[in-house]
Amino acid sequence: MTKKLLRALAGEAVWPPPVWLMRQAGRYLPEYRQVRAEAGSFIDLCTRPDLATEVTLQPLRRYGFDAAILFSDILMLPWALGQGLRFAEGEGPQLPPIRDAAGLAALDPARLPEAITPIIETVRRLAAQMGDTTLIGFAGSPFTVSCYMVEGRGSKEYEHVRMMAWREPELYGRIIDLVTEQTIVYLSAQIDAGAEAVMLFDSWSGVLAPSLFRAYVIEPTRRITAAIRARYPHVPVIGFPRLAGTMLGEYAAVTGVQGVGMDTSADPKRAAALVPEKVALQGNVDPLALVAGGAALEREADELLAAMRGRPFIFNLGHGIVPQTSPDHVAALVARVRAA
Ligand SMILES: Cc1c2[nH]c(c1CCC(=O)O)Cc1[nH]c(c(CCC(=O)O)c1C)Cc1[nH]c(c(CCC(=O)O)c1C)Cc1[nH]c(c(C)c1CCC(=O)O)C2
16 A cells, blocks of 8 residues: 555655645636536536546646545535535525425435446546545535535525424434435445545534534444445545534544544644544645745645644645635645645
8 A cells, every 4th residue: 555645544644745635626727617617517517427537637637636536516415315406606506405304205315326326437437547646535424414405505504404403303313314324325336436535524513512513423424434444444534524623532533534634723733632643634724825825825834744744644725725726826835745
């Protein structure tokens, strides 16, 4: 096993650390915008293996990242279960919200294997051309996916989701269980097609009270990680519980993940004290520091590198690249990491 990213996830303090960036394929790249325009809708882009393969590879050609992340979206899981999904221009994703047992009953897990076929085909094509790069498959965490399924759209507070969790724990628990089981099916299919590591994006875990965080973030993540470990002992899981704050330590210890993503707000040294030594940390430069570039970015990158030296670490951002990022700033950042 020589790939740098997999060595870091196996607990090795690889130096210079492997580097990739969340949302490394996307609108900041002119070549992405061109393919995106050709595809028509975003869902078409995710379900056309030729185009999804191409946009996954675009940032690798420019920057030679240590990881490629499958080009898809966390909302392709509810889409595959038959919940309507639309990406309205400038408004973000929209789904018919699930607020009761009838809404839940309308989801159809039997559709999923067929629906995800084009996404799995993309994984297969990518796996055939990875070289020294590690192919990361992914899903949203059950909690974050449920946020969109119940709320019906992005939100700051996810009040419908939290109210359902408090008032109707039986119904909400069934939603989480269904998404957890289907996420295991979905990630297993990605691994069977050649994904070498998998990541769970938990963008909204920070809105939860600790008791709900334990029940709906830690427990489903533990179940998914245990299922992947049992079936695929060599495939590491990276969890990204965004804005988990002081819950990060309990998350790392109880879920059993091999890597933990630090969000922009995390102090790397504090995170290192909270997380078991063998668990790789990943992160966490502010995406807006990457937009700014120059001396501020260099200072930030150098400080992060100094804090992480000597422990397993994967250099990344604290959240996804934003569209206004200059591709030249990305090149400068990668060069800085490689020179560490
Ligand atoms: C919450 C969430 C979503 N999707 C995702 C998350 C979790 C991570 C995070 O918090 O950012 C995860 C995601 N989305 C996308 C990827 C691809 C892989 C990568 O390069 O990281 C991944 C891993 C592509 C995408 N997913 C989306 C785009 C932009 C669509 C476009 O090109 O028009 C991309 C490149 C659309 C999307 N998808 C989602 C939203 C809220 C939006 C709209 C916002 C926006 O337009 O930027 C849901």
